[in-house]
Every structure is written in C-alpha cells, then in structure tokens.
Amino acid sequence: MNLPKKVVLCEVGPRDGLQNEPKILSVEEKVKLIDSITDSGFKVIEVGSFMHPKAVPQMASTDEVFKKIKTKDGVEYRALIANMKGLERAMDCGCRKVKLNVSASKSHNLANLNRTPEQSVAGFKETVQAAASCNIEISGSISMPFGSPWEHEIPVDDVKKIVQAYIDAGVTEISLSDASGMAVPSQVYNICTEMQKEFPMVKWILHFHNTRGLGVANIIAGMQAGITWFDTSFAGVGGCPFVPGAAGNVSTEDVLHMLDEMNIETGIDLDNTILISKMLVKILGHSTDSYILRAGKSKDLILDLPTGQKK
Amino acid sequence: MNLPKKVVLCEVGPRDGLQNEPKILSVEEKVKLIDSITDSGFKVIEVGSFMHPKAVPQMASTDEVFKKIKTKDGVEYRALIANMKGLERAMDCGCRKVKLNVSASKSHNLANLNRTPEQSVAGFKETVQAAASCNIEISGSISMPFGSPWEHEIPVDDVKKIVQAYIDAGVTEISLSDASGMAVPSQVYNICTEMQKEFPMVKWILHFHNTRGLGVANIIAGMQAGITWFDTSFAGVGGCPFVPGAAGNVSTEDVLHMLDEMNIETGIDLDNTILISKMLVKILGHSTDSYILRAGKSKDLILDLPTGQKK
Numbered sequence: 001m002n003l004p005k006k007v008v009l010c011e012v013g014p015r016d017g018l019q020n021e022p023k024i025l026s027v028e029e030k031v032k033l034i035d036s037i038t039d040s041g042f043k044v045i046e047v048g049s050f051m052h053p054k055a056v057p058q059m060a061s062t063d064e065v066f067k068k069i070k071t072k073d074g075v076e077y078r079a080l081i082a083n084m085k086g087l088e089r090a091m092d093c094g095c096r097k098v099k100l101n102v103s104a105s106k107s108h109n110l111a112n113l114n115r116t117p118e119q120s121v122a123g124f125k126e127t128v129q130a131a132a133s134c135n136i137e138i139s140g141s142i143s144m145p146f147g148s149p150w151e152h153e154i155p156v157d158d159v160k161k162i163v164q165a166y167i168d169a170g171v172t173e174i175s176l177s178d179a180s181g182m183a184v185p186s187q188v189y190n191i192c193t194e195m196q197k198e199f200p201m202v203k204w205i206l207h208f209h210n211t212r213g214l215g216v217a218n219i220i221a222g223m224q225a226g227i228t229w230f231d232t233s234f235a236g237v238g239g240c241p242f243v244p245g246a247a248g249n250v251s252t253e254d255v256l257h258m259l260d261e262m263n264i265e266t267g268i269d270l271d272n273t274i275l276i277s278k279m280l281v282k283i284l285g286h287s288t289d290s291y292i293l294r295a296g297k298s299k300d301l302i303l304d305l306p307t308g309q310k311k
Numbered sequence: 312m313n314l315p316k317k318v319v320l321c322e323v324g325p326r327d328g329l330q331n332e333p334k335i336l337s338v339e340e341k342v343k344l345i346d347s348i349t350d351s352g353f354k355v356i357e358v359g360s361f362m363h364p365k366a367v368p369q370m371a372s373t374d375e376v377f378k379k380i381k382t383k384d385g386v387e388y389r390a391l392i393a394n395m396k397g398l399e400r401a402m403d404c405g406c407r408k409v410k411l412n413v414s415a416s417k418s419h420n421l422a423n424l425n426r427t428p429e430q431s432v433a434g435f436k437e438t439v440q441a442a443a444s445c446n447i448e449i450s451g452s453i454s455m456p457f458g459s460p461w462e463h464e465i466p467v468d469d470v471k472k473i474v475q476a477y478i479d480a481g482v483t484e485i486s487l488s489d490a491s492g493m494a495v496p497s498q499v500y501n502i503c504t505e506m507q508k509e510f511p512m513v514k515w516i517l518h519f520h521n522t523r524g525l526g527v528a529n530i531i532a533g534m535q536a537g538i539t540w541f542d543t544s545f546a547g548v549g550g551c552p553f554v555p556g557a558a559g560n561v562s563t564e565d566v567l568h569m570l571d572e573m574n575i576e577t578g579i580d581l582d583n584t585i586l587i588s589k590m591l592v593k594i595l596g597h598s599t600d601s602y603i604l605r606a607g608k609s610k611d612l613i614l615d616l617p618t619g620q621k622k
Contacts, residue, residue, distance in 0.1 A: 149612045152613055181609075184569055184572040184573050186573045213562070220531065224312065243607065245605060262496070294554075295554045296554065298491075301460045306422070
C-alpha cells in the first residue's frame, strides 16, 4: 500500500467545528483550547473566521482570540474570510494566513450570484493582491468538488476551471472540501491523481466530513494519491450544512490514532490531543462523533490474562 | 485505485449484532428480518449461533429460526458453532453451513485452555469430518489476527500457523475477524496480500468492527489486496467484546452505499437494506452507529435551488 511517511493534520475544529455548535465558547475557552492544540504539535490551526457576527455568531470573537493566543514559530494560524472586509479584520488582529472559499456548484452559484464559481474566484483577486501586499498568506478552498447537493455530480472539468481561476488569482494552496460528505474513496483517488498531474504547482489540502462514514477511508485514498495535508476536527465536531444532525468533520484523534498505528509521522502528540477533545466535550456538554473518545486507543486495550481486566 | 468489480457482503447482524443486544428478539421478529435480508439480494446471511442458551440467550432460538426462515437457492444461511454439539443442532434444524472460531491470542488460549490456537483448531477435526459426512459446509474464523487485547501484536507467523491448522483440519474458507477493532488499513493490506500468496487455496472473508472508526477503511484496504468477501451488520449493530459501549460491526448500509457509489456490484438492493435497518432500529428501541440511517444516501441529498429544501 503506497502511503506517505509523513502527513500534516490541520486542526479545523476551532472554526469548522465550533461554528456548528449551539453553544458559543468564550474567548478564554477558545484560547485555552487553541494554545493546547499548539502545544500538542499541530503545525496548522484554523482559529476561526471573519464573517459577519450576525451570520456566524460562534465566530464573532475571532479577532480577540487571535490577539490572545500564544503563537509558536513554524505554526500556521489561519482564518476563513469571505471578502476584503475579512482580510482587513485579519490584518488588524495579527492573523497571518487567510482562506477563501467557493462552492463547486455552478447552478447554485448562478442562481444565487449570477456568476459561475470561477467568476466568483476571479472576483477574489483584489483580496488576494491586498493580502500579498501586506504579507498575509492566502489559501483557497473549493466546497463540494466531489459531489454537490444541488446537481449531485460535479464534472471534474468544472472543478479544474475553479482551480485555474484560483491560480490565475494568485492562489496556489487549494483545499478540496467535501462539506456535504458525498465523496467516495475511488473518486477521491482519481480526482486527486488527476489534479496533481494537471496542476503540479498547487499545494493540495483535503477536507472531509464524516457525514456518511467515509472520512477516514477518503483520507487513505488521498494519501494513496500522494496528498499529505488533511483537515480534521477535534472530537469530530462540526456537521453537514445540509443534513441536520449528521456527523461532523472527521475526528482528529481518530485519524491521528490510525496514523500512529500505521507509523505515519505527524509530530502530534495523540494523548494530548485526546485530552483536548475531552476538554472540548466537557465544555460543549454533549458527546461527539469520536470513536477514540468512546473506545480508547488500541494500545490501551491490553487485558490482563488472569483477571480479564485492563492492565 | 485497484478495486474489484464485484464483492459479496455477508450479513452477520442477526448473529454478531443481535447477540450484543440486551433485548432478545422473538422468533417472528428474527424470521421477518432474515426473510427481508434474503429478499434484498444478500447471498450470505449469518442467521445465528448454536451456543449454550445460558451463555448467549439472544441466540437460544436459532434452531427455531432456521426452521421458519424462507430459504432461497444460492443463498448461504450459516451459523456459528463452538463444537460437535452445535453441529448436531445445525443438522437437526436444517442449517447447511457452520462456522467455527478460534482466537489468535496464543497467551489467552494457553492460559485458558492450555493449548495453542492451532492446537484448538486441530481439535475441531472431528466436527469438521462429521460436517463433511452429512454434507454441511464448514467455515473457520480467526479472531484478533490484526491485534489482540492480550498481547497487542500478533506475529503474522502465528496467524499462519492457525490458517495451516484449519487447512489441515479440512477447512479452506477462513474469516479474519477484527473483533477488538485494532486493525489498521496498511496492516490489513499487508496481511491479506501475504495470506493470499501463502495460502492460495483459501477463500478469505474479512470481518471488521468499527470500534475505532476504521471498518470501512479496512474493507477498502482488503479490496485493494484482492479480498471480495466481507461481513457487515445491519444498522451497524454489534459491539466490541472488550470495550463496553463501543461501536459495533461495520454497518451494512454504510458499506453498501459506498460500494454503490463506487460502482462495485453486490446484487443487493440498498433501499431495501435501509428499510430493514430502520425496522431493526424500531424493534431494538435505540439508535445505532449507522451513518446512512442518520444522513441518508448521497443521491437523496439533492436540494432544490429556489427553496434550498430537498427535492
């Protein structure tokens, strides 16, 4: 099985997870969680987003959180933005990396904005240039490239047009985000193989939701296709924007546990990560879709022969 | 991605799933479920087990269930047995296929039975011969070949000795059963590749529990290694014998949904399968670890553009 020796897990829980929670965490709670994530060895953390506070109240304090977190050299603290206004907030609070997003659904985009997804991306150009001029790194995300809740199948050529639009706008780090949980492993493998071949200059990130239980299998398929950057979310928090009550982002500790067991290096401490997810579950006050929080690590399941109890 | 065009899903929920449920289903409920499973197109169904009714009260009615289910030509209705007594019950009720099981844990077997797992398998010989003489097919299962709760790592050579013991006893259909949920995909791929190479005469079945969320990923790894027979359980019922409250067997509808989306043929009707799992959940009176029951099929998630509602 052709797998990489080393992968990077990007912890997106503080943004994509917490924005789906009814409970709004305090700045102190967020800072404590994010500082612990830094301490666990993550190299990429999605701290929050700069959306309108009325649209996403869970993320209203992102500016303040950025000012208070302890940053570590070599660690990327990124935020999702929608436009120039978001970039301005990023500049003001010391955020050094922002991420833009577009949906791969042409019909959805046309119906809502009267433009294709690639025309939307072209419209990001001013924001990208402004970010470059003040030395803020930029990333682009494409939602639903593996299937869309509007047209079901998205032709891979349509996704390529969006990728090309990002490249034309100056963005060469691109995340493929299966927010509707429609991706399947063979498809992930094929699309990732094709994308890397056609756009070798792009740094790819994969972002899977576990809506239909395929998050981990899709990560494996991505790794087999040569991708080494993956978004995951602590305790598996998050959700599917189109399916109320569905499972969230693929759980960080579940993925990390598997990678550890397969001897794939991440530089992240699994035990600390589990403690952070437990801390989060306590703050949220409800259980989440995390297998490792339920079952524990395989290595912890060593039974004593005479007693049958855990050693 | 090298995947088979066709796979066989063996529905083990009526045995491995229901034996973990506190509620004991009536004969009528079981017969209705199993008949529906037959109607959905499954070619292998694990109907129950012939254990001592005090040890596994959920399976006490297996004899009666076998007498009442509607059987279909070309469909295999199998039962788990522990010994000659179980085989006799199988003969009496018309069961034509039985499965024996041994744990791959040498230290556990030695401590409990003062014999190695392969010595235990050798002890099955009389049962295997008796089955052959009355034309009952026989299958062998090896629990925990990917990792054991007693010694954690199981040397692959130890598993090979058990396989050889099965072959020596006359059993050439062998299931590798990760009942403790410790397997990881790279390991599944490597062990399955090695086993098939060393024992080309064996028909392999893989049986994964979703204890740590890797059931589907392990099935993909098995398929990539060339395995095409997999046990799954309706609604994901089951559990981990060593971790109270852990997730059960990998869910039939989750696996089937993925296979359908990847155009891998099973001959099984997904919609019917989902209805059966919903019927089961209603009978059990609690929700289960099934993603498809929560989120629905990808193909059902087609939203209407003007309304944003489901079409």
